[in-house]
Amino acid sequence: MHLLLHRRYYNYEKIPDLLEEFEINVYPSMLIKLFPPLVHNELFCKYCLDINLVSEFRSRSYTNGDSNIVSVNSFCPLCNHIDHLHCSCSNCKEIRKQKKQAEEENKRNVLMQAFLPISIDIPIPNELTLKDAVYLFAVKEHSATKDLEFIKPYLEGPSITSLAPDEELRCDIIEHLNRRGFIQINPLINSLDAFKFDSENKVVGYYRNKILWEFLPNMDIGEKKRIF
Structure with missing residues (x-):
């Protein structure tokens, strides 16, 4: 269900229609928050053992037709370390x-x-x-x-x-x-x-x-x- 909803969301189908069809009771702006993050199998947290970095999906209102629908910065779901020079996680x-x-x-x-x-x-x-x-x-x-x-x-x-x-x-x-x-x-x-x-x-x-x-x-x- 998630994959189908995900695909139709980024095909710019109307969000109210998707919420009704999939019986999801959230505000339209919150639908993007329900998508599980993308797991980067080749990227690992430098602090947490064997934990893959993930990226959140971007709201389609911010993609403007951009094919890159995931956030630029990947992060650790456990310690919030960001794969970035200026990371502000507690470890960095x-x-x-x-x-x-x-x-x-x-x-x-x-x-x-x-x-x-x-x-x-x-x-x-x-x-x-x-x-x-x-x-x-x-x-x-x-x-x-x-x-x-x-x-x-x-x-x-x-x-x-x-x-x-x-x-x-x-x-x-x-x-x-x-x-x-x-x-x-x-x-x-x-x-x-x-x-x-x-x-x-x-x-x-x-x-x-x-x-x-x-x-x-x-x-x-x-x-x-x-x-x-």
Whole structure:
């Protein structure tokens, strides 16, 4: 019966007449849902053992005379995996999640090698040079967090003035403080999006406006507040 009904349906016989003749009590638009899916004997689900992929039949209102009456994407009737690069079944989502986690872990390891923490003895307050003191107070006032843990020297906005009047001076401030051990990039704290990676996931730079610099990394909050 299914084969006969199927053939007559795609021969564009009137659906109400078919429903009456075959004594089917559904809305005309639902008739297509009653056809069992086409089984692809040569296609198997990559996740479910020995389960063939299937394709649903397309409504004749969408075929427009097209001889292809089945859906383009075949799928697994058990796990809903679709034979497509962008499948969103739970298995494919989990694999993409694991792949992303592995890539992020690899990038984080690369960052750890590129920005290994360097232990530098920070001068005590009475040993600071004038340049040290001026630059430290400048970055502290400009963009230090309330707990004095980080600074964001490239932070700018309508209500935020630039750290320095020109880029050359700003770079000199950052390079000097970094060289003296007053600030450093922590590869574990910063977002991966703040760094630039090449096609082999090697770090080639960073976006200055996204980087958080650790401020006085060898001091605790109490020591910092005693200075500032």
